[in-house]
Amino acid sequence: MSRARFVAKAIPGEGWRILNRKTEGWWGELCKDYPATLLAELNDAQRPPEFMTLINKNRKPRQ
Numbered sequence: 001m002s003r004a005r006f007v008a009k010a011i012p013g014e015g016w017r018i019l020n021r022k023t024e025g026w027w028g029e030l031c032k033d034y035p036a037t038l039l040a041e042l043n044d045a046q047r048p049p050e051f052m053t054l055i056n057k058n059r060k061p062r063q
Contacts, residue, residue: 006042031058
């Protein structure tokens with residue numbers, strides 16, 4: 001089985017970031033909770049309307 005391209009990394013005291021293993025760069029913004037559904041969508045079929053809903057739901061509020 002191949003490794004997932006996108007994985008979540010915990011940032012202590014801040015939340016979660018999504019790491020793109022292919023480019024070794026961060027994808028998107030900080031998430032307040034573990035973004036399991038967003039990771040599943042990124043690593044599987046891509047459907048843009050669902051992406052926007054998941055991104056907005058998981059986004060950490062700005063201070």
